Amino acid sequence: MAAVVSIGLVALTGCSGKDEARQRGAGGPPAVVTTTVLAPAPWSDSIEALGTAVARESLVITAKVSETVAQVRFESGQSVTAGQVLVTLSDRAEVGGLNEAAAAYRAAQSLLERQQGLAKRQLIAASQLDVQRAARDAAKGRLDQLRAQVSDRVITAPFDGVLGLRQVSTGSLVTPGTVITTLDDVSSIKLDFTVPER
Structure with a gap:
């Protein structure tokens, strides 16, 4: 019986130590915790560079x-x-030449139109009409050339x-x-x- 009592005392003593440690931990000062509230904020970073x-x-x-x-x-x-x-x-010289070329073109076109009427009635040769058409085209080319020269000025x-x-x-x-x-x-x-x- 003495052995049973001593085992019980040892068991009670072992349990009482764990309870004391639990009580001491629960009763100690609380741990310090730091908190921060997160919120969106503008952020900028600047870099200086030569360009x-x-x-x-x-x-x-x-x-x-x-x-x-x-x-x-x-x-x-x-x-x-x-x-x-x-x-x-x-552009005085070019404008004078342009006016002259415009008059030459109008005269060549007018003569061509008259000759076309004569050619329809077979009063002139077809070759004569071709010569006048070439003269009209040359006058048109000269007129366009002088217009470009005036435009360049x-x-x-x-x-x-x-x-x-x-x-x-x-x-x-x-x-x-x-x-x-x-x-x-x-x-x-x-x-x-x-x-x-x-």
């Missing part, structure tokens, strides 16, 4: 012919639209944009390739730069 801005289109405006400048119709840095006249070159903006520095003045002599100004389409700008790695 080159390039216009969407860029063009050097030059003369096509050798002639003196009759009128300059723009200023440096001016915004222009496609087709706007920038410079007119002297009016320099216009090929697209909308901003002009650069004016390189000519009224009375200046320009030759083919003479720079008149530059034109940049700045409706959108291309930016070329490198971004450094971090």
